[in-house]
Amino acid sequence: MFSIPSIKLRRWLVGLLTVAIAIAFSGCNPTDFKSQAAQVTQIVARTPGDPQTFNYALNQSSPNVFGFIYEGMTTENGKTGEIEPGIAQSWEVAPDGKQIVFTLREGLKWSDGEPLTVDDVIFTYNDIYLNDRIPTDFRDVLRVGESGALPKVRKIDNRRVEFTVPEPFAPFLRTVGGVAILPKHSLQKSVSTNNSEGKPQFLSTWSTDTNPKTVIGNGPYKLESYSTTQRVVFRRNPYYWRKDAQGNALPYIERLIWQIVESPDTGLIQFRSGGLDILEIGPATFQLLKKEENRGKFTIYNGGPDFGTTFITFNLNKGRRKGKPLVDPIRSRWFNTVAFRQAVAYGIDRQTMLNNVFRGIGELQNSPISVQSPYYFSPKEGLKVYDYNPDKSKELLKQAGFKYNNKNQLLDADGNRVRFTMLSQAGNRTVDQIGSQFKRDMSKIGIQVDFNPIDFAVLVDKITNSLEWECYFGLITGGIEPNSGANIWLPSGGFHPFNQQPQPGQPPLEGREIADWEAEIGRLYIQGAKEVDEAKRKAIYAETQKLAQEYLPFIHLINPLALAAMRDRLQNTEFSALGGTLWNIHEMKVAED
Numbered sequence: 222m223f224s225i226p227s228i229k230l231r232r233w234l235v236g237l238l239t240v241a242i243a244i245a246f247s248g249c250n251p252t253d254f255k256s257q258a259a260q261v262t263q264i265v266a267r268t269p270g271d272p273q274t275f276n277y278a279l280n281q282s283s284p285n286v287f288g289f290i291y292e293g294m295t296t297e298n299g300k301t302g303e304i305e306p307g308i309a310q311s312w313e314v315a316p317d318g319k320q321i322v323f324t325l326r327e328g329l330k331w332s333d334g335e336p337l338t339v340d341d342v343i344f345t346y347n348d349i350y351l352n353d354r355i356p357t358d359f360r361d362v363l364r365v366g367e368s369g370a371l372p373k374v375r376k377i378d379n380r381r382v383e384f385t386v387p388e389p390f391a392p393f394l395r396t397v398g399g400v401a402i403l404p405k406h407s408l409q410k411s412v413s414t415n416n417s418e419g420k421p422q423f424l425s426t427w428s429t430d431t432n433p434k435t436v437i438g439n440g441p442y443k444l445e446s447y448s449t450t451q452r453v454v455f456r457r458n459p460y461y462w463r464k465d466a467q468g469n470a471l472p473y474i475e476r477l478i479w480q481i482v483e484s485p486d487t488g489l490i491q492f493r494s495g496g497l498d499i500l501e502i503g504p505a506t507f508q509l510l511k512k513e514e515n516r517g518k519f520t521i522y523n524g525g526p527d528f529g530t531t532f533i534t535f536n537l538n539k540g541r542r543k544g545k546p547l548v549d550p551i552r553s554r555w556f557n558t559v560a561f562r563q564a565v566a567y568g569i570d571r572q573t574m575l576n577n578v579f580r581g582i583g584e585l586q587n588s589p590i591s592v593q594s595p596y597y598f599s600p601k602e603g604l605k606v607y608d609y610n611p612d613k614s615k616e617l618l619k620q621a622g623f624k625y626n627n628k629n630q631l632l633d634a635d636g637n638r639v640r641f642t643m644l645s646q647a648g649n650r651t652v653d654q655i656g657s658q659f660k661r662d663m664s665k666i667g668i669q670v671d672f673n674p675i676d677f678a679v680l681v682d683k684i685t686n687s688l689e690w691e692c693y694f695g696l697i698t699g700g701i702e703p704n705s706g707a708n709i710w711l712p713s714g715g716f717h718p719f720n721q722q723p724q725p726g727q728p729p730l731e732g733r734e735i736a737d738w739e740a741e742i743g744r745l746y747i748q749g750a751k752e753v754d755e756a757k758r759k760a761i762y763a764e765t766q767k768l769a770q771e772y773l774p775f776i777h778l779i780n781p782l783a784l785a786a787m788r789d790r791l792q793n794t795e796f797s798a799l800g801g802t803l804w805n806i807h808e809m810k811v812a813e814d
Contacts, residue, residue, distance in 0.1 A: 262811045263476035264791065266499040266802065267488040270677060271449060271481055275436045276427040277401050278349050278357040281716070282681070283698060289455050289477065289806070290332070290438030291401030294323050294342070295394055299800015302593075302701040304394050308337065308402060308439065308462065318389035318753060323397075325380045330460035331404050332443040339382045344405035346374040348412050354421055355412070356725035358715035359400055361708035365390045367747050369713075389753050392704040399705065404437040441472045441807040453479040463807050472807040483648050493517065498788045499802050503651055504580035507784050518790070524783035524798035526584065528591045528699035532775040533569075533643065533659065535562065535692050537720045540730035547688045547730075551637050556691070557736075560621035562773040566607035568614040568666045569659060575779050578654045583781035588766045589706065591699035592780060593799065595755075598763040605770040614666045631667030640669040644683065644693040647674040655694060655778070688721055688730075700799070703762045704750045710765070711743045719774040738772045 273282045277291055296307040309323040329337035350359045351371050363371055365386045373385040386393065411423040427436055433444035433453075441463070442455035455477040463471040480497060482488045485506070492500040493513070502510065502521070511521060535556035536548050546553065555561050571585050587606050590597045600606045615625075622634040631639040643659065645652050656672040663670045670692075683690045695718075697709065708714040712735045713722060720739065723730055742765050749761040769775065783798035792810040796802050803809070 261475045262473070263478060264474055264498045264803075264806075264809070264811065265478045265480055265496065267482045267491070267497055267501075268453070268479040269481075269483060269485075269488075272429055272447070272453060274428055275431055275433065275444065276423075277403060278355060278359065279424065281358060281685070284479075286444065286453060286455075286479075287401060288440075288804075289442040290436070290440040290444060290458075291403075292440050293398045293400050293402060295398035297395065297398050297701070297799075299804030300795050300797045302799055304398060307398060312394070319386055321384045321386075321393060322377065323382050323384070325382070326462055327380070329439070329462055331406075332438045332458045332460055333407075334460055335404070335406055335437075337402070337404075337439055339376050339379060341402055341405045342382045343374055343376050344409060345401075345403045346372070348405075348409070349403060349423070350400065352412070355423060356715075358708050361711060361714050362396055362399070362705060364707070364711075366751055367744070369747075388751050390750055391753050391758060392702045392750055395702045396704070402439060404439075407437045442477055445476070450481055452481055455479070461807070465808070473810045474806065477803075477806065485650065492519075492786060498791060500786045501802060502784045502786055504578075504582035504781065504784075506786075507582065508580060510786055519786050519788050521784060521786050522794070522796040524785065524796050524801075526592050526780050527783040527798050528593065530586060530589055530591075530697050530699060530775065530780070531655075531694075531778045532697070533565075533692060533694050533778065534719050534775050535641075536688070536690050537736075537774065538688060538730075538733060540688070540733035542688075542728050542730060544731075548691060551633070551635075552641055552691055555633065555639060555641075558621050559772055560617045561623075562776065563607070564614040564617040564621075564666065565663070565668075566773055566776045567610045567617070568668075569607075569662050569776065569778070570609040571778055572609060574655065574658055578651060578658065579779055579781050582784075583779050586777040586780040587770060588777065589697075589710075589769050589775060590703055590762060590766060591701070594699070594701050594703065596703050596759055596762040598759075598766040602763070604766055607770075607776070611662075611666050618666070625667055629667050630669070638669065639667065640671070641691045642671040642673050644680055644690055645672070645674045645695075646680065647676055649674075652694060659694070684718055685716070685721065685724055686727055688723075703765070704746065707746050707750070710746045712739055713743075736772070738768050739774070742768050 268284050270284065272286050274280050275286065277287050280287065292307050294307050294309040296305050298305055308325060308329055310326045312321055312323045314321050325339060331337050349355055350357055350363060360371065365372065366388050370387045375383050377383050408423065408426065411426040412421050414422045416422050416425065429447065433447050436444050438458065441458055441461050443458045445454040445456040447453050457472055457475045461471060465471060480491070482491060485503070488497065488500055489506055491497045507521060514520060537557055538547050539553060539557070540547050548556065575581060575583055575585060587600055587604055588597060598604050618631060623639065624632050626632055633639060643656060645656055653674065656674065660670040660672050680693070684693065708716050711717065712720065720733070720735070722733065745761050745765045749758055752758045752761060785796050785802050787794055787796065787802065790812045792812055793805065793808050795805045
């Protein structure tokens with residue numbers, strides 16, 4: 222899954238595309254690992270793939286380790302979505318909304334015992350997130366106004382720090398909650414020292430080759446070990462700031478183990494055998510496990526409609542590298558024809574997909590903004606939808622100059638057979654089923670789709686670096702605040718996948734074009750971020766959703782329910798679609814069997 226990393230275990234930011242992908246599978250039985258330390262309270266949960274980096278600022282994928290080892294100035298309640306104090310105990314906003322002063326908690330420490338101070342906050346923002354020499358996607362969500370100006374950050378005293386923005390920025394408090402504070406004493410040298418290529422050493426700091434114990438954090442846990450394709454082990458941070466009502470240090474649970482299990486089927490086997498304590502599940506697994514709750518001593522929780530989107534998107538980038546088009550010009554003309562994208566949308570039988578692939582557990586999806594968000598604009602309010610209508614598809618295609626031969630194959634005006642390749646993650650049965658149905662549905666309107674599931678690393682490289690792809694199926698995580706998707710919707714955003722600009726350090730493009738509707742959505746996102754009147758904000762984001770559904774940079778598919786199976790011995794669980802299974806791990810407990 223592509224996304225900007227989040228304090229809330231991948232739930233807070235939309236991003237950078239995100240695709241939930243597994244990279245490798247371990248044949249080791251997690252039960253064997255559990256027996257090595259039977260006296261240690263611990264939770265074992267599945268993660269579908271290896272972490273891509275231990276460097277928070279450079280991360281672009283989910284799942285990632287950062288929700289457990291870092292916190293920001295504020296935090297978001299994973300159940301209610303309310304903004305709550307994080308490492309800052311309080312804040313004051315000036316009447317004009319342009320100055321926000323945070324007061325840090327007393328006695329904060331890093332996981333190595335060093336003091337966490339205002340100097341760390343200043344370093345994190347000024348030296349990392351606001352530093353043009355460091356390619357981090359967090360700059361996109363921190364930009365304010367049409368100028369894209371960044372906040373100014375200054376130290377007031379040992380516990381107070383002031384952020385100044387050029388104009389009111391409505392999502393500011395939620396934004397700084399989704400941005401972790403990083404340790405100056407551990408990272409400053411790597412930021413200020415260049416490598417042999419003249420770039421900051423920070424860019425190669427804390428990769429997954431790093432000894433995990435050297436990675437310093439401020440969250441409830443710290444990294445203890447990492448075995449590639451097997452597991453990530455987190456150990457309780459003894460210097461974490463939270464305490465319970467009786468003054469006891471949190472978290473209660475000593476160790477968290479992420480078992481890396483690529484296959485959902487294997488994850489199910491391990492959960493049923495007792496090797497896993499928590500398993501996020503899909504509709505097919507739900508039907509199987511529901512009958513085993515009492516016997517298996519676990520409970521299946523329904524977190525409501527999942528945050529985020531599932532979609533199919535086409536590469537609309539008209540750019541060239543060294544004279545070579547990123548997309549074959551013939552196919553590029555198809556993809557950049559709005560009627561073509563609309564015809565594809567009408568040609569997808571989403572209700573059958575919901576019934577067969579998702580067993581009816583979910584609903585059709587029509588918006589890039591999560592349905593739980595107060596800024597969601599619904600079909601009942603006037604949002605355009607694309608219910609299955611192959612006749613409408615064919616009509617649109619003919620009006621756009623396409624035609625059919627005597628074999629009912631779709632041809633363009635020049636007689637070229639309409640055929641393209643759709644990429645997806647490899648190794649996921651649900652995704653395979655979606656891809657197979659999409660291929661069948663498109664054949665009914667004369668389009669040949671070559672469905673090609675590929676390795677995660679290859680997929681990421683194509684979408685973000687080489688930019689040479691035609692169509693792909695993916696997922697993007699969601700949240701309450703639309704501006705968390707600014708990096709997706711701004712044409713200059715770090716993850717604008719359907720028309721991606723080159724990443725820093727990549728060869729430049731010639732001929733990349735920004736469509737009028739694309740620029741307008743970006744403008745509205747900027748306007749929505751600076752509007753403080755809630756009614757006006759809702760109206761602005763309603764317009765972005767209308768444009769997105771009219772021009773279809775993403776063809777949205779299904780919004781499934783968020784479901785998870787959790788052992789009954791786990792106490793204080795607060796599973797939700799927004800926060801996930803472990804958003805409140807700091808207050809969870811493990812009862813004796």
